Every structure is written in structure tokens, then in C-alpha cells.
Amino acid sequence: MQLSNKQDAKVAIIGAGPAGTTLARLLHRADIPSTIFEAEKSLEARTQGGTLDLHYNTGIKAVKEAGLHDEYLKHARYDGEAFTFADKQYRIYIRRPGSTGESKHGRPEIDRSRLREILVASMPQNSIKWGVKIKEVVGRDGEWWLSDDDGKDHGPYHLVVGADGAFSRVRKLLSDEFPSYAGVGGVWGLIHDAEKRFPKLHAMANRGSFFSFSDGKSIMAQQLGDGCLNVSAIWARPENWTKTNGLDEQNGEALRSAALKGYTDWDERITSLLDAIDSGGLVNRDLYHLPVGIRWKHVPGLTLIGDAAHLMTPFAGEGVNLAMTDALDLSRVISKAVEGSINTSRDLRPILSFALKGFEDDMFRRAAEVQQKTLDMMNFMFFTPGAPYTTIERYAMTALSDELPNGTAWAVGLMMHTFLFVKKKWFLKPEPKVE
Ligand SMILES: Cc1cc2nc3c(=O)[nH]c(=O)nc-3n(C[C@H](O)[C@H](O)[C@H](O)COP(=O)(O)OP(=O)(O)OC[C@H]3O[C@@H](n4cnc5c(N)ncnc54)[C@H](O)[C@@H]3O)c2cc1C
Known part of the structure; x- marks a missing residue:
């Protein structure tokens, strides 16, 4: 035609x-x-x-x-x-x-x-x-x-x-x-009006993103344009976690308390992101890939x-x-x-x-x-023992890989490794608590 x-x-x-x-x-x-x-x-x-x-x-x-x-x-x-x-x-x-x-x-x-x-x-x-x-x-x-x-x-x-x-x-x-199932899934939810209601949590994201990883688990928070924080807790787990654990996907509070059980040894300033998600507003999701x-x-x-x-x-x-x-x-x-x-x-x-x-x-x-x-x-973050301590350099270089001008990867890599070596050896300490 x-x-x-x-x-x-x-x-x-x-x-x-x-x-x-x-x-x-x-x-x-x-x-x-x-x-x-x-x-x-x-x-x-x-x-x-x-x-x-x-x-x-x-x-x-x-x-x-x-x-x-x-x-x-x-x-x-x-x-x-x-x-x-x-x-x-x-x-x-x-x-x-x-x-x-x-x-x-x-x-x-x-x-x-x-x-x-x-x-x-x-x-x-x-x-x-x-x-x-x-x-x-x-x-x-x-x-x-x-x-x-x-x-x-x-x-x-x-x-x-x-x-x-x-x-x-x-x-x-x-x-x-x-x-196919990617091996990770988690719960997501919003904290409305975070700056006013939870200024400390809002400051963690610093108007951008806060990512934390350990032991095949993560808690992340991202600022949205309307003042909400979009929070997720994602961890390595078998597919259909809710079904296996008899959890009702519509019951946000049940999802929250079940998820929090996996984070008992995390700094409570980080887990309070999960605590602060708006009541009932949690959704569960498994992640898939081709x-x-x-x-x-x-x-x-x-x-x-x-x-x-x-x-x-x-x-x-x-x-x-x-x-x-x-x-x-x-x-x-x-x-x-x-x-x-x-x-x-x-x-x-x-x-x-x-x-x-x-x-x-x-x-x-x-x-x-x-x-x-x-x-x-x-x-690097969910399936490598010791992450992020053992993988942060590779993670950061992979993240940057397509942004680096030709021929500069080795120089940036050297700087990144040096920076992280110094950081890990002498300066890696929990953030001081601010009252
Ligand atoms: C939790 C999460 C966080 C993410 N964060 C990021 C990120 O920070 N940065 C990033 O780059 N990517 C991110 N992604 C990935 C990103 O969302 C997707 O890659 C992107 O949305 C793909 O766009 P798409 O249009 O191909 O598909 P989709 O956004 O999925 O859109 C597909 C559309 O097709 C419609 N549809 C489906 N089936 C039918 C049908 N049979 N008939 C008619 N309509 C149909 C759906 O309703 C939907 O509107 C994230 C994904 C997830 C799950």
C-alpha cells in the first residue's frame, strides 16, 4: 500500500x-x-x-x-x-x-x-x-x-x-x-508533607534521594515535586512473599510491620522512614526483568x-x-x-x-x-556478601559508566577508589545524632 x-x-x-x-x-x-x-x-x-x-x-x-x-x-x-x-x-x-x-x-x-x-x-x-x-x-x-x-x-x-x-x-x-522474578521485592509508600511533618526525614533525602543498603536489603527515600517522600524497603526474598506469609496485600499496616521485622538491626533513623509512611498507604511489589x-x-x-x-x-x-x-x-x-x-x-x-x-x-x-x-x-548491592562495604567502588563506577567522557574512566576510577579507600579507612562512622 x-x-x-x-x-x-x-x-x-x-x-x-x-x-x-x-x-x-x-x-x-x-x-x-x-x-x-x-x-x-x-x-x-x-x-x-x-x-x-x-x-x-x-x-x-x-x-x-x-x-x-x-x-x-x-x-x-x-x-x-x-x-x-x-x-x-x-x-x-x-x-x-x-x-x-x-x-x-x-x-x-x-x-x-x-x-x-x-x-x-x-x-x-x-x-x-x-x-x-x-x-x-x-x-x-x-x-x-x-x-x-x-x-x-x-x-x-x-x-x-x-x-x-x-x-x-x-x-x-x-x-x-x-x-522472570529478579529475586527482590519490597514495599513502597508515601510520606505526605514530609518537610513540615518529618523535618529530619526530609533532611535525609536533602530534596533528592537517600539510599541505604546492607545484608541484601535496602531502604530508600526520594523527594517528589509535591513535597512527598517516596519511600521503599526492598530486599532479597522469594517471589510471592505476601502469599507465603499469609499477608493481605490490601492491609498496609500488616505489610509495614512484616517488612520492619527484617530491619531490627538497622539504625532507627533509617527505619523511621518506613514507620512514617502514611497510614494504610503501603503497597507490595515483586520486581521482574527480561x-x-x-x-x-x-x-x-x-x-x-x-x-x-x-x-x-x-x-x-x-x-x-x-x-x-x-x-x-x-x-x-x-x-x-x-x-x-x-x-x-x-x-x-x-x-x-x-x-x-x-x-x-x-x-x-x-x-x-x-x-x-x-x-x-x-x-553489587543485594547479592554480594559484605555490600556495600565490599562493592561500593564497583557500584559507583558502574553507575557513572555512561556519563564519563571517553578515556577518562581510569582517572575517575582512580579518584573514586582513592576517595573511598580514605573514607572507609578513616572516616566511615555513623552520622552523629542531632537532637
Ligand atoms: C518501582 C519502580 C521504580 C522505577 N524507578 C525508575 C527510575 O528512577 N528511573 C528510571 O529510568 N526508570 C525507573 N523505573 C522503570 C520505569 O518506570 C520504566 O522503565 C518505564 O515506565 C517504562 O515505560 P513504558 O512506557 O515502556 O512502560 P510503562 O510505564 O509500564 O507503561 C505501559 C503502559 O501500557 C499500558 N498497558 C499495559 N497493557 C496494556 C494493554 N493490554 N492495553 C492497553 N494498555 C496497556 C499500562 O497501563 C501503562 O500505562 C522504575 C520502575 C519501577 C517498577
Whole structure:
């Protein structure tokens, strides 16, 4: 089927997460229409807790290409880059202040909900079909049809993009892989109005993040733009912890007291983060990932981006950045193929298929590196005896690996090792208590 103009291109995107909305926005900028099908009923249907740090060469680059950088800057929190890394005795290994403005190596934080709002608001009305959960994708006569959970069909489409997250339904058409349990899970919750109600806890995050690890366990707190602290306790545990322990997932207080039992030998200033989570507001979550280096044989007219393509745990803070980079690259590939079809009066499908193969190969390569980095960072903190004392150098260097200018890794590594050697030998003491 040859296209006479860009409006003839028929692109369906399943999922209005960061990957799907970024792709739709970028296509809109290129005058190519697309429709997003999103299972959630509306933008407000689910609280999108948590904060995401966008990186200069990936997430922020996509935001810029989407023409949303000014809007993004209104909500990005450069002071959110502040970062404290401690162990269970509240001995601080690394403390970094936040910054005040954009830098090439900046990783400003933005609330997940705010990022989604910006992207959704930038698209034409009705380009997102809220409350439509896609059940099946079926190929017919070289085109694709979608059917939803209510039995309604949508289509036909030249291209269907599965941006439908961890448990993607589109993935099964491309790959036999399914996410496996990563070996860690935990409880999450918010502390509202932390600065006023819990100034000491608020100060621990220093408007950014507080991370503490020991004995395969962690407690973390991250400041959100609305003044909440997003707190998690994550630890190495078998899958289905709640079921095995007869815990009701809806009973936040039961989750809190069960989780706290694993932290009795932790500094109480750290565990008080868990204590302070708003009453009843705890949720339990197991973390899953796809195998490092996942790839599939190309199927014309179908592809995946974001977590659907390469789900990983959040320990390197790369998932959203990779998802938005996928969207950026894919938008360019689609745009080029559509223009190619119009300019040469040739069928879009073979042109698109050839381009998609190239896109997928690049994505597989890029994702494999980040998946490995994420796995390493998780292993350094949760599955290596003596962590963080024994692993902090490797953890820090892995975290920084993609930020360092070419040829500087050895120098930064030397400085980092020297700094941490001195710190560990002479200065690693529990933080003094302040009354
Ligand atoms: C606890 C936690 C903390 C994280 N922290 C960070 C971080 O700090 N930094 C970072 O970079 N990454 C982080 N991540 C990872 C990041 O959230 C993901 O990588 C990112 O959201 C992926 O975006 P996505 O659009 O691919 O998928 P998602 O955000 O999962 O979006 C998928 C969308 O598809 C919809 N959907 C699913 N199935 C269907 C269907 N059948 N029909 C219609 N719609 C459907 C869903 O409702 C959802 O809206 C974290 C993840 C978790 C779990």
C-alpha cells in the first residue's frame, strides 16, 4: 500500500506510558497520526507515584526533540540530584549535593505523573483511547487488527507498537520470553508533607534521594515535586512473599510491620522512614526483568519499545531513559519510511519492515548494555556478601559508566577508589545524632 500523504499512515501504539506517549508526540511533530490504546481509564486513574531521573543524552534528548523542553524545565528538579548513599548503621559512603541548573551530566528528577501529563497534553485530543485494554493483535492480509477486552475490534494498522510495559501482550507475537522474578521485592509508600511533618526525614533525602543498603536489603527515600517522600524497603526474598506469609496485600499496616521485622538491626533513623509512611498507604511489589540481550526475529508491521522490549529492575535508573530513546529512534525510522513511501510511490510495508529491522538491531544492542549494567548494580548491592562495604567502588563506577567522557574512566576510577579507600579507612562512622 503506497501512501499519498503522511495522514494515510496508520500507526497504533499500545500503552500510554513514557514510551508510548513520547513516540506519539514525536510522530505528531512529524505530522504522522497515531492512536494510543491505554488500559487505564484516564490520566488520573492511577497515582503514578515515584520520580524519574532523565539523563542528558537519552531522556532529556527525547524531551528536546519532542519540543517539550521548556515545559519540562518548569517541573524538572535539579536540586533533586542530591544523593546520599549509606549503610544500615547510617555510615555515609557518598554524599552529593543537588545542582541548580542544566549540565551535560545532569540527571534532574521529574515526577512520573508530571512527565506523563506534559506528554499527554502535547497531543491532539482523542489521540489516546483511554480505558481500552488490548487483548489480542491479529495480522490479516498484511495489516494488523487489535481486539480489546470488551470484544471491540480496531484497525487495520500498518504498524502496531507494543509500548505496553512489563507484561506486554504484544510481546508474545514476537518472542517466547517472559519476565522472570529478579529475586527482590519490597514495599513502597508515601510520606505526605514530609518537610513540615518529618523535618529530619526530609533532611535525609536533602530534596533528592537517600539510599541505604546492607545484608541484601535496602531502604530508600526520594523527594517528589509535591513535597512527598517516596519511600521503599526492598530486599532479597522469594517471589510471592505476601502469599507465603499469609499477608493481605490490601492491609498496609500488616505489610509495614512484616517488612520492619527484617530491619531490627538497622539504625532507627533509617527505619523511621518506613514507620512514617502514611497510614494504610503501603503497597507490595515483586520486581521482574527480561533476560539480558533479549532479541526476536523481526515480524513486519510489529515492534516493541520500552519495558515491553527490555524490562529491567529500577536499580540503574535507566528504564525510562531507554524507553524514551526507543521512542525517539523509532519515530525517526517511521518518519523516514513514510516519507520514502510517499516520495517513491512504493508500498510502505516493505520499506517500514526494512527500517524496523535496523531499529530493532540497534535497540537490542543498546538495551543489552543497560540491562547488564542494571543487573550488575542490583547484584553489587543485594547479592554480594559484605555490600556495600565490599562493592561500593564497583557500584559507583558502574553507575557513572555512561556519563564519563571517553578515556577518562581510569582517572575517575582512580579518584573514586582513592576517595573511598580514605573514607572507609578513616572516616566511615555513623552520622552523629542531632537532637
Ligand atoms: C518501582 C519502580 C521504580 C522505577 N524507578 C525508575 C527510575 O528512577 N528511573 C528510571 O529510568 N526508570 C525507573 N523505573 C522503570 C520505569 O518506570 C520504566 O522503565 C518505564 O515506565 C517504562 O515505560 P513504558 O512506557 O515502556 O512502560 P510503562 O510505564 O509500564 O507503561 C505501559 C503502559 O501500557 C499500558 N498497558 C499495559 N497493557 C496494556 C494493554 N493490554 N492495553 C492497553 N494498555 C496497556 C499500562 O497501563 C501503562 O500505562 C522504575 C520502575 C519501577 C517498577
